[in-house]
Amino acid sequence: MEKPDPIEAVIIDLSGVLYLDGKALPGSVEALDRLQASGLPHCFLTNTTRQTREALQQQLLELGFDIPCQQLLTAGTAAHQYVVHNQLRPHLLIHPDLEAEFSDINCHSPNCVVVGDAGDAFTYASLNAAFRILSQHPEAPLISMGSNRYFKEADGLSLDMGPFVAALEYAAERKAIVTGKPADTFFQMALDQMGVTARQTCMIGDDLENDIGGAQSLGIAGILVRTGKYRPGDENHEHITASKVTHDFACAIDWILAQ
Amino acid sequence: MEKPDPIEAVIIDLSGVLYLDGKALPGSVEALDRLQASGLPHCFLTNTTRQTREALQQQLLELGFDIPCQQLLTAGTAAHQYVVHNQLRPHLLIHPDLEAEFSDINCHSPNCVVVGDAGDAFTYASLNAAFRILSQHPEAPLISMGSNRYFKEADGLSLDMGPFVAALEYAAERKAIVTGKPADTFFQMALDQMGVTARQTCMIGDDLENDIGGAQSLGIAGILVRTGKYRPGDENHEHITASKVTHDFACAIDWILAQ
Numbered sequence: 001m002e003k004p005d006p007i008e009a010v011i012i013d014l015s016g017v018l019y020l021d022g023k024a025l026p027g028s029v030e031a032l033d034r035l036q037a038s039g040l041p042h043c044f045l046t047n048t049t050r051q052t053r054e055a056l057q058q059q060l061l062e063l064g065f066d067i068p069c070q071q072l073l074t075a076g077t078a079a080h081q082y083v084v085h086n087q088l089r090p091h092l093l094i095h096p097d098l099e100a101e102f103s104d105i106n107c108h109s110p111n112c113v114v115v116g117d118a119g120d121a122f123t124y125a126s127l128n129a130a131f132r133i134l135s136q137h138p139e140a141p142l143i144s145m146g147s148n149r150y151f152k153e154a155d156g157l158s159l160d161m162g163p164f165v166a167a168l169e170y171a172a173e174r175k176a177i178v179t180g181k182p183a184d185t186f187f188q189m190a191l192d193q194m195g196v197t198a199r200q201t202c203m204i205g206d207d208l209e210n211d212i213g214g215a216q217s218l219g220i221a222g223i224l225v226r227t228g229k230y231r232p233g234d235e236n237h238e239h240i241t242a243s244k245v246t247h248d249f250a251c252a253i254d255w256i257l258a259q
Numbered sequence: 260m261e262k263p264d265p266i267e268a269v270i271i272d273l274s275g276v277l278y279l280d281g282k283a284l285p286g287s288v289e290a291l292d293r294l295q296a297s298g299l300p301h302c303f304l305t306n307t308t309r310q311t312r313e314a315l316q317q318q319l320l321e322l323g324f325d326i327p328c329q330q331l332l333t334a335g336t337a338a339h340q341y342v343v344h345n346q347l348r349p350h351l352l353i354h355p356d357l358e359a360e361f362s363d364i365n366c367h368s369p370n371c372v373v374v375g376d377a378g379d380a381f382t383y384a385s386l387n388a389a390f391r392i393l394s395q396h397p398e399a400p401l402i403s404m405g406s407n408r409y410f411k412e413a414d415g416l417s418l419d420m421g422p423f424v425a426a427l428e429y430a431a432e433r434k435a436i437v438t439g440k441p442a443d444t445f446f447q448m449a450l451d452q453m454g455v456t457a458r459q460t461c462m463i464g465d466d467l468e469n470d471i472g473g474a475q476s477l478g479i480a481g482i483l484v485r486t487g488k489y490r491p492g493d494e495n496h497e498h499i500t501a502s503k504v505t506h507d508f509a510c511a512i513d514w515i516l517a518q
Contacts, residue, residue, distance in 0.1 A: 124381045131417075135415075157394050159430055166428070166430075171425075235443075
């Protein structure tokens with residue numbers, strides 16, 4: 001077997017890795033301090049789309065994580081870039097708290113639909129409005145910030161944006177373009193920002209499909225942590241095998257820094 | 260080619276065939292009179308699940324169609340039968356106006372989810388509640404009254420139950436059991452009630468997939484009408500070819516009675 005390149009950059013998922021249910025996970029604040037002190041390039045890749053990047057940065061600060069805004073790459077930012085790059089006028093089916101992120105975009109006479117984790121803003125009326133645009137414009141792309149099935153809340157699992165995108169895909173008979181994890185383009189955005197290659201980089205995440213599978217499809221090594229949405233048995237998935245499994249984020253950072 | 264059996268029974272779809280947008284389609288009231296006078300056995304098969312059978316009968320009467328309740332077979336009735344037959348306790352994600360149809364069913368401690376066209380009752384909270392039952396009970400069946408993508412309203416196409424079922428299928432990683440059209444069991448229920456075989460029967464409908472495709476999969480001839488959700492090009496579908504295409508319900512009845 002070829003010797004892997006030394007790890008020269010790290011991509012990190014947020015929810016379920018650094019924090020869970022509004023609390024920093026044990027040892028994660030100190031582990032991030034150690035990573036920051038090491039000087040190893042790193043950035044954060046999240047499919048959380050219920051808030052702007054600025055609000056996310058503030059929330060992380062309150063949890064004890066001092067992270068520059070430009071290190072936070074969100075699926076919302078990726079969708080924004082996609083819309084700008086393709087000169088589209090989106091109909092937004094997103095969380096009200098994310099709308100500010102699209103304030104510079106012309107949304108009149110929409111020719112695409114952009115879906116985020118809208119939460120309670122997913123209603124029959126809002127989904128039907130999005131569907132009507134798609135049915136009236138057979139060429140209009142359906143753009144989704146992610147395909148996550150659900151996320152973990154204090155009182156149980158809750159529907160993420162993926163199921164609502166599946167509903168629109170079925171109704172409008174077209175496949176969504178995903179801008180967040182596990183899309184290659186989103187991971188590539190992180191590599192470009194850090195100026196590194198996939199082989200030099202590892203991804204730390206708790207979501208086997210979106211974090212580990214997504215990273216590996218581009219050739220980035222995936223470290224799975226046993227926190228957040230990790231479930232026993234993730235080690236034996238039929239298609240995806242993490243390069244390494246660690247107890248938590250702190251252990252993952254210790255292992256990387258010891259290389 | 261084998262000579263087809265003479266038509267001895269007729270199954271008829273309702274919305275888009277007899278009426279549309281709250282009005283009887285031209286000639287349909289008189290055509291039904293002619294069919295009733297002929298003595299040819301017939302019944303009505305509908306995936307409309309926003310009201311009880313009794314309310315549907317009343318609505319049809321107001322439009323000029325006098326149809327006995329027992330001739331109206333609805334996807335809601337079929338779901339009710341499925342639940343009773345399998346001794347299930349359903350969590351109902353259905354239209355408030357349909358709830359009376361399940362008033363005799365024990366819904367405590369649910370071990371399955373039943374979905375109808377809930378309309379505005381499809382909310383994030385109601386879909387999440389259904390999802391949580393499925394995620395907590397990996398063996399719980401997801402039962403859907405239909406898989407229709409959309410229906411036609413006066414102001415445009417609107418989402419039917421199918422997309423919401425697709426959302427739950429994706430989230431809970433299981434396939435739904437469909438009790439309405441195009442399920443074989445639903446068409447068989449109509450044949451059993453009339454005491455005829457598939458080869459003796461024809462189906463009149465405006466929905467190529469659910470009416471024509473569903474009927475033909477059981478060996479029932481399908482007559483497509485060019486009203487309701489019919490779209491030019493339905494004659495050239497890659498998998499489904501109607502046995503006959505007529506202008507409307509009146510023409511279909513005239514053709515059948517002339518045999």
